[in-house]
Amino acid sequence: MKRLLRVFAWLLGLAILAVLGVVLAAYVTLRASLPQVEGRVALKGLSAPVEVGRDGSGVVRIRAQTLKDLLFAQGFVHAQERLWQMEFQRRVGQGRLSEVLGEATLAQDRFLRTWGFYQAAKSAYERLYPEEKEAVDAYVAGVNAFLQSGAPLPPEFRLLGFRPEPWTGPDVLVWAKMMSFDLSGNWEEELLRHRLLARGISQERLLELIPPYPEDAPTILQGEDLELPLKREEAPAALLRMAPPRFLEASNNWVVAGSRTVTGKPFLANDPHLRLGAPSLWFLMALEAPGYRVIGASLPGVPGIVIGRNDRIAWGVTNVGADVQDLYLLEDVGGKGYRYRGQVLPYRVREERIPVEGGKEEILRVRETVYGPVITDALENPPQVPMALRWVSLDEEDHILMAYLGINRAQNWQEFVAALSHYSAPSQNFVYADADGNIGYIAPGKFPIRKEGHTGMVPVPGNGEWDWQGYRKPEEWPKVLNPKEGFLVTANNKVTPQGFPYALTYDWAEPYRAERIRELLLAKERLALEDMKAIQQDQKTLLFRDFRPVLELLNPLSERAKTVRERLLAWDGTMDKSSEEALVFALWYTELTRLPKREVGEEFWDEPRYLLRAMREGDPNCDQPNTEYRESCLDFAALALERALDRKEALRVRSWGQVHRATFPHAVLTHTSLKRFTDRRVPFGGDRYTVNVGPFDPETLLMSHGPSYRQIVDLAHPEASLFIHPMGQTGHFLAPGYGDLLPLWAGGEYLPMAFAAPARERVLLLEPGR
Template sequence: MRVLRWTGLALLALLLLGSLAACGGYLYLRGATLPQHEGELRLPGLESAVEVEREPSGVAHIRAASERDLFFALGAVHAQDRLWQMEFQRRAGAGRLSEVLGEATVEEDRFLRTWGFYRAAESAYESLGPDGKLAVDSYVAGVNAYLDSDPPLPVEFTLLGYEPEPWRPADVLVWAKMMSFDLSTNWDSELQRYRLLAEGLSEERIAELIPPYPEDATTVLGDEELQEVAASDGELAGALLAAGDSFPSGIEASNNWVVSGGRTASGEPLLANDPHLGLGAPSLWYLAHLESPTLEAVGATLPGLPAVVIGHNREIAWGVTNVGADVQDLYVLEERGEGYRHDGEVRPYGVREEVIEVAGGEPVRLEVRETVYGPVISDIEEDVPGARPLALRWTSLEPEDRTLEAFLGINRAQNWEEFNRALENYVAPSQNFVYADRAGNIGYVASGLLPIRAEGHTGLVPVPGTGEFDWEGYIPEDERPRAFNPEAGYIVTANNKVTPEGYPYDISFEWAEPYRADRITEMIEARDGLTVEDMVEIQQDQTSLLFRDFRPVLERLEPGSEEAARWREELLAWDGVAAPDSREAAAFAAFYAELARLPAAEVGEEYWDEPRYLLNALEEGDPNCEPATAAGCLRFASRALDRALERFGGDVPEWGEVHRATFPHSVLTNTPLARLSDREAAFGGDRSTPNVGPYDFEDFSMGNGPGYRQVVDLADLDASLYIHAPGQSGNLLSGNYADLLEMWRSGEYLPMRRSGYEVDSELVLVPGG
């Protein structure tokens, strides 16, 4: 999962500069008004009064007499603290950013309109049952009632010169679709392989550059018809990959684990979770405690959605990570006149017209072709003559989607059976759910629709869209990967391979490296009588197993300079803990980045972050080395160490000096207000550490990470912990805008309480206008 962030907003920057000049710059912000958090706020549509208490941290506790009023109040509270974020998210999902941001975002809107996120959200709403529609309708009513109360608007609206329009049900569900896009990235890896095939690389060579996981998964590219890919197809694939660069690159990272009472000091389970998504200001998450007579849950909510997504209720706790299931496929269409061949006949395209309104410019009209699979996504690239069109099949574009009802059911579930029943409604994105309850049980479910592919279709490369490679349905509910009270006494997921040998279905051939899962397992098995403090220690661990794998490479290097020789010895003596104050961590990060340049000429990318490819090349040799032997590759590695040290000008810094967790604002980044809106913090770790710290190989900045963390103690739920960053509020002048950042950075947590907390403000939402 990751937060959508946009770049290239030159027009917006000019608008902001003009607005700042007109209103006196920062002086204008000082006069801004914050939302009402005290006293009474009258909102028409409520049936009974609702109590909203906020802690000094801004954590919200909402108590209502019914679920209808509870979700109504959550909509109003989210809007109070995150209105601009919610506005940006719904406009992004609907492909309507250009209406307010101008020509700078037209290409992004074209992409999103072509895929059809908002149409899918509208369809999902219609497929909901009465329970789901009640939650959505109540939430929307709460947002709109707050908007009708003439509240102070966030400064972003004033700077852009417009007011938010009323909310609609699809505005709620479209962000769930965007999150699913964020966590379903197989389409771009298919394009990557498609491009490499077009450039003449063999199936076997691609398997070396992108090693299969696990090692004995020998089937990599299954379709003989596509072994000869035209150059025009490769050009199209490259153009579509470039279009995808308008969106942030994904990160296969999140951790969750659960430990049974047989391994804990209390005799009751412990559950931990830290999803790793895009970092931004404000946070993706909003901490809340929701309470009504029929539902009580506390944890992380998503502004724009009416549910606790990760957390616990009175009886159970749950956490999620991305399965990494392959739920997207690209189909190469065989065109015939005004249609395409499928199942032995020519089918006409369905065509829908999309009109993108552009602030300060002319409307942009586009026609989107639809097929039996879904939209023709290649039509966004019109300047690649001769390329065959590509259609997308994706579970999140299915007409029925009751995932929201799954989360509502989980919020209410009191036991394992009710938890599993709730997940029967789950569609996408496929998530690893870990579970624990106060009865002492632990469990695991791989959720969501998991496609069954035809024989010979691995899902790793586009296949002909003529019918023979169509999906054959979905894995039955009772055959999804699942575990309940396993003998080991714990369950760990970190985006690693889910299914055991012998499992009858191929969920994916692309899994995250097992480093984080291995380290978490190692730490769980190393001690008895686990406590909340132990869970925190595991969650904060920054021991790099990536370094462990590459340490033997350093042992075999022949340094090319005295400085390189000295740093080689420093690294060999290093314990591998990538702490923010570690200079060795900085040196190793730069060394690994330089190693990742090895196949640049062959793959057409500056960096190639495939550790198993690099390790194999350094052990066995590779055509990209000169000579193509292990010795030749080791000479490349020796030069890589020299280049790594040169990047720092001979003075290797502490890791946290250059490795900064960045929290950019959605649109104020790169404008005069960035110093007020953006945040950053020194951070440790690397892609392999449980406390993950991925970094850009160019500047070492960290745009993704564990923005939310929780540890739930089933022996004493009120002893549970959580934290997110940078803060609860999206209002630039609020004291809660970034007050949690330092706590998060330093490994501190907030108490996850339902009672006994300090009350900083009390607001009563009352019926009436």
């Protein structure tokens, strides 16, 4: 028996060694795919040597002798560090995820193919200006140089069992289209309003459920600063004054003139709020060539710097949320055509072949109209009436890359504005500062001119009567140079003051973040760099300020609720991750958002001004069903507090950060056993309305969106400027630098935003090859 046990133990040991050997071999193979960061590499396509330096945090500084070589090297480095991310992004834009991921992504591919993102990217590439095309082609050549270099591919390719195809120009442009889609949500708002009206909700009631932007709330521009003449603003139809889209990406930026700073020169700060993931959306770089010297945040897959500074100017962006999408209700004629201008036009049918992993293929027939694709064909629960989409980002021509190339090189306000004359979509709030002390703002983009009576807030008949009548001219765009107030704040709040000649949209973010930034900027006579950091990290929610009077009035239903209410009334509203009051307030407000569920058909309705009006004036939804007692809205608020405390006890936590965590999932591997290597979570504070934003899923309390990048530029001491993004520079989940910036980001720390290379810099020399 002992002999058998020894043999069994010996065999078990051999099996364990064999498994460990396989695991070790796989680990060694995967580690071999880490990017080369030192030495020399010969690459066909370069005209002269290029230096690629990396500091200890992985920030890359590329120094080249020509712009073409510089962008070639940028494409090469992006591919070194983020090839899998770039591959995933272009497959999203192409609608080709199912080819490698199977039927699980087939519905997503159908949706993306129906919209025609890649078709639009191919059309735009064919119409690029020569300088623009040369930049795109140089970048693409750099990506392909990496693919041809013989370097091992990132582990995701090995795990999924395929190799990437060579890159092309449309692969670059399609991600710009996807970013535009991510930042343009009007089509969803139109569908929402259409659905609510179909439920029998009146226009007047809709105004109560989704209140208009407050007239006394801050606008980005003041009437006294505008170049365009103001007019008497007529109130639009009740239905059309709506509140912000619930899921539109948000951001903050502000710029302060030297008259308000301790240095006598401007400060410019920016933190775009986008989806969080592993790796980060951004890649920090400095790019240097004759006539081109810029540093900031780049997008893997796209040439140039999107947000940053050069030697003379700095800029930052937030989403305007301009209404550049319209849905058109089609009078369908037998499924073969639609009625337009008195005629029946046949649908143009675009056939899309979607390969599915395993050798299958699905054929999708997309109906197209004079407006664009019939996107309701791709919805899971389509409305009864088919709707076609008109969207500026599906236009045949798009020169947004030309705009960014010009911004990167601009030396003054005039050159900055001239560069943006090429800008298309998504419209952004650009704040500007320069070394001479000027500050400015401009909202560029292709803003549709609509017929009077068509505000773009609800679907309109697609019969030709409501077609767009062109786009606004650049000289009509909202802009200001050196405003009298001495600073500019944008937080997705309303851009234009009363009387502006036309409407960019009727959807604006709640003004809480903008109001808080303004409070902090006005709190001191002179502001320093440390003040900019403090504002960017601020997590005091003005939402609590508005709802505190409700707590004062409600009658707690239990002793525990009474105790908690007293603690909340003594609280200052700071949503710190260590705060128990922040946890209770978040849970209570979440319960309040359930108020109109029966009426609107949605579990959570995060419209604070509707909820406040209900608490102050009453609302039909406050009376609970199946009870003899007629409940008031304060009764509902008291019951909501009890439910919040029940949920807190079930969670068994005492602080906000224990459940409110910023999540960084891998796009694919998060669904596998490898997620423990790829995914990250960190405790975080804030809520949707704090400057250091912390929006959360009301079901899970997890945070999937947030500050995807932060920068603070000091125009008096540019090399003292700061930037940071979460996760790390590399996308390789076995690399030492994977996720190394996350603790800095979560802790409110920054990296130097400096051209000067640190003392310890690893340098890779890219040399011309044959």
